Amino acid sequence: MERKVTRLVDIGGVKIGGGESVKIQSMCTTKTSDVEATAAQIGALASAGCDIVRVSVLDEEDASAIKILKSKCSLPIVADIHFSHKLAVTAIENGCDKVRINPGNIGGDKEINVVADCIKAHKIAVRVGANTGSIEKQYLAKYGRSARALVESALCNVNVLEKRGVNDIVISVKASGADLTYQAYSLLSERCSYPLHIGVTEAGTEQMAVVKSSAALGALLLNGIGDTLRVSITGDPVREVVAARRLLRAVGLDNDFVDVISCPTCGRCQWDVISLAGKVNQRVETVRKPLKVAVMGCVVNGPGEAKDCDLGIAGSAEYCVIFKNGDIYKRVPAENAESEFFSELEKIIND
Ligand code: SF4
Numbered sequence: 001m002e003r004k005v006t007r008l009v010d011i012g013g014v015k016i017g018g019g020e021s022v023k024i025q026s027m028c029t030t031k032t033s034d035v036e037a038t039a040a041q042i043g044a045l046a047s048a049g050c051d052i053v054r055v056s057v058l059d060e061e062d063a064s065a066i067k068i069l070k071s072k073c074s075l076p077i078v079a080d081i082h083f084s085h086k087l088a089v090t091a092i093e094n095g096c097d098k099v100r101i102n103p104g105n106i107g108g109d110k111e112i113n114v115v116a117d118c119i120k121a122h123k124i125a126v127r128v129g130a131n132t133g134s135i136e137k138q139y140l141a142k143y144g145r146s147a148r149a150l151v152e153s154a155l156c157n158v159n160v161l162e163k164r165g166v167n168d169i170v171i172s173v174k175a176s177g178a179d180l181t182y183q184a185y186s187l188l189s190e191r192c193s194y195p196l197h198i199g200v201t202e203a204g205t206e207q208m209a210v211v212k213s214s215a216a217l218g219a220l221l222l223n224g225i226g227d228t229l230r231v232s233i234t235g236d237p238v239r240e241v242v243a244a245r246r247l248l249r250a251v252g253l254d255n256d257f258v259d260v261i262s263c264p265t266c267g268r269c270q271w272d273v274i275s276l277a278g279k280v281n282q283r284v285e286t287v288r289k290p291l292k293v294a295v296m297g298c299v300v301n302g303p304g305e306a307k308d309c310d311l312g313i314a315g316s317a318e319y320c321v322i323f324k325n326g327d328i329y330k331r332v333p334a335e336n337a338e339s340e341f342f343s344e345l346e347k348i349i350n351d
Pocket of ligand 1: 302
C-alpha cells in the first residue's frame with residue numbers, strides 16, 4: 001500500500017511521519033506525580049510494544065515529575081496540558097519530548113508566545129487538534145459537528161503555532177464514531193502535510209473500542225493515512241497497545257510477527273482445535289519473526305487450506321497431522337499432538 005509521506009517529526013528519538021513506520025501510542029492512567037506507579041505503567045506499556053507514552057499534567061507536581069520519569073523510563077513522554085501555559089513551560093523544562101496542547105485554551109497572545117518560544121528553545125514537538133467536544137465555537141456555528149468543523153478547528157490551532165515559527169507539529173481530529181473520524185482525517189490529510197495522530201475518542205470498553213478503532217483507523221491506514229495511532233480503550237492501557245499492534249498487523253503495516261491462522265471449525269472438526277489455537281496464539285504473541293502457522297480443524301481440508309504456512313496442524317478424533325508448507329511431515333496420535341506440535345513450533349521460532 002502506498003502511504004502518504006508527511007513531514008518528519010522527531011519525538012525524543014522516535015520518528016513520526018516522513019514514511020517511517022506507524023508508531024503506537026498510549027496514555028498512562030496513573031497520577032503522573034506518583035512516579036513509582038507511572039514508571040511501572042510506562043514499563044508495562046514499553047514491554048507490550050508502545051513507542052510513545054502520554055501523561056496527564058494537572059499541576060506543578062505532575063509537570064516536575066516528568067524529569068524523574070525521563071530518568072527511569074525509555075519511552076518518549078508527551079505531556080498533556082490544558083488551560084495553563086505555566087504547566088506547559090514547566091513540563092517542557094523538565095524534559096518532556098512533546099506537548100499535547102491547544103493554543104486556544106492556554107491563554108492570550110502573550111502566554112501562547114511564551115509556550116511557543118519554549119517549544120522552539122527545547123526543540124520539541126507539539127500535538128494540536130480537535131475532537132468533537134473541543135471544536136472552536138466559530139467553526140461549530142458555521143459547520144456544525146462535522147468533519148469540516150473538526151479540520152478547520154485543528155488547522156486554526158496549527159496556524160497559531162506556525163505564525164510563531166513552530167513547525168514540528170502532529171495533528172489529531174478525533175470523534176467518537178468511526179464514520180466521522182474517518183471523514184475528518186481523510187479531509188485533514190488532503191489539507192496538510194503534517195503527520196497525523198489517528199484515533200477514535202471515547203471509543204468505549206475493549207470489545208467495542210477495538211471494533212470502532214479497527215473500522216476507522218483500519219480504513220485510514222489502508223488508504224495510506226496515519227503516522228501514529230492510539231486505540232483508546234476504557235481499561236488497562238496495555239490492552240490499547242496490544243490492540244494497536246494487532247491492527248497494524250491486520251492491515252499489513254507490521255509483518256515481523258507470527259501470523260496464526262485457524263479455521264472457524266464446523267461439523268467435520270472432532271478435536272479441541274479451539275483450545276490449541278488459543279495456546280499457540282498466546283505463545284507467539286510477542287515473537288518478532290515473520291512466520292505463518294496454521295491450526296486447522298480437520299485433516300480433510302486443513303492441510304490444503306493452509307498450504308502457504310511454514311508449519312501447521314490438522315486433527316481428527318484419533319490422530320493429527322503436522323505439515324510444513326502444505327506437505328504432511330508427521331502423523332501423531334491425538335494425545336501427543338499438542339506436545340509434538342509445540343516442539344516443532346519452538347524449532348521454527350528459534351531457528
Ligand atoms: S478446516 Fe475442516 S473443520 Fe475447519 S472449517 Fe474447514 S472443513 Fe471445517
